[in-house]
Amino acid sequence: MKIRLKVWRQRGPKDTGGFKSYELSVSEDMSFLEMFDVLNEKLIREGKDPVAFDHDCREGICGMCSMVINGVAHGPRPATTTCQLHMRSFKDGDEIIVEPWRARAFPIIKDLVVDRSAFDVIQRAGGYVSVRTGAAPDANALPIGKDTADIAFDFAACIGCGACVAACPNASAMLFVGAKVAHLALLPQGQVERTQRVLRMVDAMDHAGFGGCTNHGECEAVCPKEIKVDAISLLNRELARAAIVSG
Amino acid sequence: MQLDARIPSGPIQDKWDKHRFELKLVNPANKRKYRILVVGTGLAGASAAATLGELGYDVDCFCIQDSPRRAHSIAAQGGINAAKNYQNDGDSVYRLFYDTVKGGDFRAREANVYRLAQVSVNIIDQCVAQGVPFAREYGGMLDNRSFGGAQVSRTFYARGQTGQQLLLGAYSALNRMIDAGKVAMHTRTEMLDVVLVDGHARGIITRCLVTGNIKRWAGDAVVLCTGGYGNVFFLSTNAKSCNVTAAYRCYKRGAGFGNPCFTQIHPTCIPVTGGYQSKLTLMSESLRNDGRVWVPRNPTESLKDPREVLESDRYYFLEERYPSFGNLVPRDVASRAAKKVCDDGLGVARAEVDGRRNAVYLDFSDALTRLGHPTIADRYGNLFDIYERITGESPYTVPMRIYPAVHYTMGGLWVDYNLMSTIPGLHVLGEANFSDHGANRLGASALMQGLADGYFVIPYTIGGYLTTQHRGPVSADHPAFTQAEDESMARTQKLLALQGTTPVDELHRRLGKIMWDYCGMGRDRKGLEQALQLIPELREQFWKDAKVPGSGSELNPWLEQAGRLADFLEFGELMCRDALAREESCGGHFREEHQTPEGEAVRNDDDFAHAAVWEYRGEGELPVRHKEELTFEYVKLTTRSYK
Numbered sequence: 001m002k003i004r005l006k007v008w009r010q011r012g013p014k015d016t017g018g019f020k021s022y023e024l025s026v027s028e029d030m031s032f033l034e035m036f037d038v039l040n041e042k043l044i045r046e047g048k049d050p051v052a053f054d055h056d057c058r059e060g061i062c063g064m065c066s067m068v069i070n071g072v073a074h075g076p077r078p079a080t081t082t083c084q085l086h087m088r089s090f091k092d093g094d095e096i097i098v099e100p101w102r103a104r105a106f107p108i109i110k111d112l113v114v115d116r117s118a119f120d121v122i123q124r125a126g127g128y129v130s131v132r133t134g135a136a137p138d139a140n141a142l143p144i145g146k147d148t149a150d151i152a153f154d155f156a157a158c159i160g161c162g163a164c165v166a167a168c169p170n171a172s173a174m175l176f177v178g179a180k181v182a183h184l185a186l187l188p189q190g191q192v193e194r195t196q197r198v199l200r201m202v203d204a205m206d207h208a209g210f211g212g213c214t215n216h217g218e219c220e221a222v223c224p225k226e227i228k229v230d231a232i233s234l235l236n237r238e239l240a241r242a243a244i245v246s247g
Numbered sequence: 248m249q250l251d252a253r254i255p256s257g258p259i260q261d262k263w264d265k266h267r268f269e270l271k272l273v274n275p276a277n278k279r280k281y282r283i284l285v286v287g288t289g290l291a292g293a294s295a296a297a298t299l300g301e302l303g304y305d306v307d308c309f310c311i312q313d314s315p316r317r318a319h320s321i322a323a324q325g326g327i328n329a330a331k332n333y334q335n336d337g338d339s340v341y342r343l344f345y346d347t348v349k350g351g352d353f354r355a356r357e358a359n360v361y362r363l364a365q366v367s368v369n370i371i372d373q374c375v376a377q378g379v380p381f382a383r384e385y386g387g388m389l390d391n392r393s394f395g396g397a398q399v400s401r402t403f404y405a406r407g408q409t410g411q412q413l414l415l416g417a418y419s420a421l422n423r424m425i426d427a428g429k430v431a432m433h434t435r436t437e438m439l440d441v442v443l444v445d446g447h448a449r450g451i452i453t454r455c456l457v458t459g460n461i462k463r464w465a466g467d468a469v470v471l472c473t474g475g476y477g478n479v480f481f482l483s484t485n486a487k488s489c490n491v492t493a494a495y496r497c498y499k500r501g502a503g504f505g506n507p508c509f510t511q512i513h514p515t516c517i518p519v520t521g522g523y524q525s526k527l528t529l530m531s532e533s534l535r536n537d538g539r540v541w542v543p544r545n546p547t548e549s550l551k552d553p554r555e556v557l558e559s560d561r562y563y564f565l566e567e568r569y570p571s572f573g574n575l576v577p578r579d580v581a582s583r584a585a586k587k588v589c590d591d592g593l594g595v596a597r598a599e600v601d602g603r604r605n606a607v608y609l610d611f612s613d614a615l616t617r618l619g620h621p622t623i624a625d626r627y628g629n630l631f632d633i634y635e636r637i638t639g640e641s642p643y644t645v646p647m648r649i650y651p652a653v654h655y656t657m658g659g660l661w662v663d664y665n666l667m668s669t670i671p672g673l674h675v676l677g678e679a680n681f682s683d684h685g686a687n688r689l690g691a692s693a694l695m696q697g698l699a700d701g702y703f704v705i706p707y708t709i710g711g712y713l714t715t716q717h718r719g720p721v722s723a724d725h726p727a728f729t730q731a732e733d734e735s736m737a738r739t740q741k742l743l744a745l746q747g748t749t750p751v752d753e754l755h756r757r758l759g760k761i762m763w764d765y766c767g768m769g770r771d772r773k774g775l776e777q778a779l780q781l782i783p784e785l786r787e788q789f790w791k792d793a794k795v796p797g798s799g800s801e802l803n804p805w806l807e808q809a810g811r812l813a814d815f816l817e818f819g820e821l822m823c824r825d826a827l828a829r830e831e832s833c834g835g836h837f838r839e840e841h842q843t844p845e846g847e848a849v850r851n852d853d854d855f856a857h858a859a860v861w862e863y864r865g866e867g868e869l870p871v872r873h874k875e876e877l878t879f880e881y882v883k884l885t886t887r888s889y890k
Binding site for chain 1: 294297298301312313314315316317319321322331333369371372373374375376377378380381382383384385386387388389405406408410411412415418419420422423425426432434457484486487488520521523524525526528529632633636637639702703706748750752753794796797801802803804805
């Protein structure tokens with residue numbers, strides 16, 4: 001099949017950037033990133049500048065890949081990262097527009113590559129249980145109901161790709177932050193630091209320049225791991241609880 | 248090259264305790280005076296950096312991804328072994344030790360493996376305390392499942408995302424230490440060289456992948472946790488950025504490289520569909536718990552809808568050949584069996600590659616009938632989804648098609664019992680070392696080893712190095728740093744000067760094909776000798792005709808790739824040399840010349856019960872093969888049989 005690509009090209013953080021068009025023949029069994037590999041090999045052979053994009057595991061778990069495809073973060077398939085999207089999701093003759101994540105807190109480094117270090121900064125502000133190596137009790141000392149463990153797991157499944165931010169009109173990171181806060185607030189191990197954690201993480205989120213949530217739900221719609229906006233409800237509830245508990 | 252494994256004396260169950268007592272301690276107040284450089288943030292690197300930070304050391308930690316959370320440990324699916332015996336099914340530290348030595352086809356060091364089995368139980372405790380959401384039973388206790396190569400259920404798991412959850416646990420521990428100011432994290436930073444002062448590893452040279460800035464880092468010890476080299480095959484289950492560069496540069500500076508030919512081919516991966524293929528996706532081994540592997544007995548049925556092939560016409564080749572382990576035979580055995588039926592013309596892939604239909608079925612219809620859709624969805628739902636996304640077919644209704652792919656490398660830099668390489672001060676952890684898996688790694692053991700090394704071994708043994716061998720402070724102004732930095736810069740310039748016509752990926756693909764054809768699942772003398780001619784030719788072509796676009800002062804993924812391929816093009820040769828020298832079949836190393844009439848591997852314990860350790864002798868010189876003789880006092884050397 002033949003496709004027409006319109007790709008965002010930007011030489012560096014200070015360049016204004018713009019779209020460039022490319023025509024390409026592809027197989028429907030190719031992944032979306034393999035399609036970019038083919039494009040880049042072609043550009044390199046022609047002596048042109050290939051397109052920089054982030055990618056690594058190419059199996060939907062590392063969270064590195066990050067493309068807005070036809071206006072949707074990670075493209076048209078639900079619960080699917082860019083690297084797991086295949087060309088069979090498109091038709092012969094389609095025009096496909098590819099852009100980077102766009103958010104003030106995620107500055108563009110080059111072409112489709114953005115700087116997501118703000119996510120790490122938030123995680124460092126308490127996204128952990130303070131347990132020193134070697135200080136842990138026997139793993140079965142503390143039973144956790146399967147239902148609770150399963151819900152905690154659903155939130156823990158976040159891959160930190162940032163699609164939620166890219167999709168949100170406010171560039172809010174509340175789904176991302178809510179997922180970690182909810183994961184640890186639901187488990188007994190997370191209780192001791194529960195109050196501090198949510199206060200510090202939300203503070204870090206605000207400082208990083210992410211917006212607030214106004215209930216669009218776009219984040220849930222694009223999340224490749226299907227994290228529900230319940231994470232945001234839980235985050236708000238945890239925040240309210242912390243405000244009361246900490247006076 | 249001196250290979251002293253420094254195995255403590257005494258009975259195997261007491262060695263680690265005794266050694267921990269004998270290791271000299273660093274005074275708590277003095278720990279902050281030492282700077283440790285940890286390279287890599289997978290399970291080994293993140294857990295090591297976090298734990299060393301907790302102990303009070305100053306740590307600089309480096310990774311090539313944009314966040315430490317993205318290291319490739321994240322992609323491990325199936326689980327992590329531990330001798331908890333929560334299932335009351337006869338497991339013990341000794342049994343895990345025994346299974347691992349046997350599973351490694353008697354090519355691992357007993358003392359290291361025993362320690363691994365001992366600390367396995369602490370790992371699970373640690374991870375649960377961090378909030379890792381392992382699978383649980385309704386009573387609230389941890390659940391286990393069985394895995395290849397074992398007859399007990401000792402594998403802890405978190406759906407099909409165990410690696411992710413364990414890595415996020417280690418990442419959170421690392422974050423805690425970054426938050427506390429004990430670890431400085433450097434992302435999008437690649438190690439280009441190790442710096443030796445007076446023969447000791449005292450620093451590294453890095454390149455910032457965003458600005459291209461080349462920088463020196465001085466420290467008191469280097470801890471290398473840079474993973475495996477499976478991408479030498481181009482197609483593998485590794486992430487695209489996995490590479491041998493850091494380990495290979497250490498080898499070129501004098502670190503012995505152990506058993507480079509020991510690579511693991513994982514039996515259950517999604518088959519290749521075309522020439523543009525950029526990577527292969529693993530389907531967790533845990534699927535073999537409930538899936539049955541088969542092909543049609545009759546080649547004329549290879550393209551028939553598998554649901555219409557009569558039961559009597561199906562060849563369940565693992566169950567028939569290995570009745571006691573059945574579909575749960577170890578990975579090397581399962582992979583070779585799949586290759587054999589495909590070589591015999593029974594493969595079922597839709598696309599032909601080199602005249603073969605390289606795929607077999609992994610069928611869940613029996614399990615779906617027996618356990619029902621919800622149970623299967625609970626156990627394997629996300630794996631089935633991955634499969635469906637990639638192939639367009641649902642394993643709930645049609646059997647999966649699978650084929651072996653390169654997955655893990657048991658070989659790596661040689662280390663002693665303290666995880667120190669032949670370069671004093673250079674410690675190597677996780678997949679990057681050669682240590683615990685012998686010639687074949689059992690499933691769910693990689694996560695165990697990475698975390699054992701990082702959480703529970705290096706925090707003790709590094710103190711031993713610092714108190715007895717380490718020699719005072721060194722500054723990054725030392726001439727050795729200047730020299731190493733100059734060399735790294737020159738090398739980068741040399742790569743950027745490559746303005747030929749062939750893209751780097753294309754050359755990498757050619758190297759991958761040579762490696763897969765001649766140093767893959769089956770190897771023989773003729774093929775390996777052929778590869779040893781082809782690789783230098785390809786290397787010459789790379790340095791003549793590769794095309795590296797862009798500059799060195801910006802984000803340039805093609806420059807990164809070119810640097811990594813340049814090292815793979817030398818390293819591939821070392822693998823073939825090692826495979827050629829090892830005149831036996833063991834674990835993942837199958838020499839066609841050494842097999843029984845039924846096609847089972849024939850090991851040669853008289854001549855090869857050793858680890859092969861290669862020493863670099865300079866440009867254009869042949870490397871020298873040294874031996875670390877392995878002695879088996881506890882696990883009796885037997886023919887590994889899963890029949």
